[in-house]
Amino acid sequence: MLSGWLITAAIFVCLTLIHAVPFLDKSRNYWASLSIFGLISIASIYLLLCGFVMAADWQDPFTDVDISDQRGRRGSWVIYVIRLWPYVLMATSAYFLWNSMGGVLNRWQKIKGNA
Numbered sequence: 001m002l003s004g005w006l007i008t009a010a011i012f013v014c015l016t017l018i019h020a021v022p023f024l025d026k027s028r029n030y031w032a033s034l035s036i037f038g039l040i041s042i043a044s045i046y047l048l049l050c051g052f053v054m055a056a057d058w059q060d061p062f063t064d065v066d067i068s069d070q071r072g073r074r075g076s077w078v079i080y081v082i083r084l085w086p087y088v089l090m091a092t093s094a095y096f097l098w099n100s101m102g103g104v105l106n107r108w109q110k111i112k113g114n115a
Contacts, residue, residue, distance in 0.1 A: 002050055007089075010043040010050075014096045021103065030107045030114070037103040044096035051090030058086050 017036050024033040060083055081088055 002053060007047065007050055010047050011092075013043040014040055014047070014093075018099075028114075030111050034104060034107040034111070037100045037107065040096060040100040041104065044093045044100060047089055047093035048097065051086045051093060054086035054089065 017040055021033045021036055024030075024036070
């Protein structure tokens with residue numbers, strides 16, 4: 001379930017497909033934008049579940065690294081992100097899910113209004 005390629009592909013889907021929606025809305029193609037929001041919803045649910053699974057058995061790879069020695073260096077924020085990766089993954093996927101569900105409801109109302 002926790003394949004790195006699948007997680008990367010799901011993040012790619014969430015970050016890239018959202019940019020196609022304004023073009024589809026200009027052409028009033030609400031079914032296509034609804035399906036894109038459906039794909040984003042599925043990908044973000046997968047990322048949320050992966051974050052929960054990772055948080056359950058996450059072992060910090062930097063347990064013996066003192067971050068106070070890294071203060072002022074460029075890479076110290078990367079260490080923080082790696083330390084908190086499952087929670088960062090859950091937060092970003094929850095954000096994507098919230099936005100995509102709002103988009104689904106908005107497009108669904110537009111489809112029902114046009115019919």
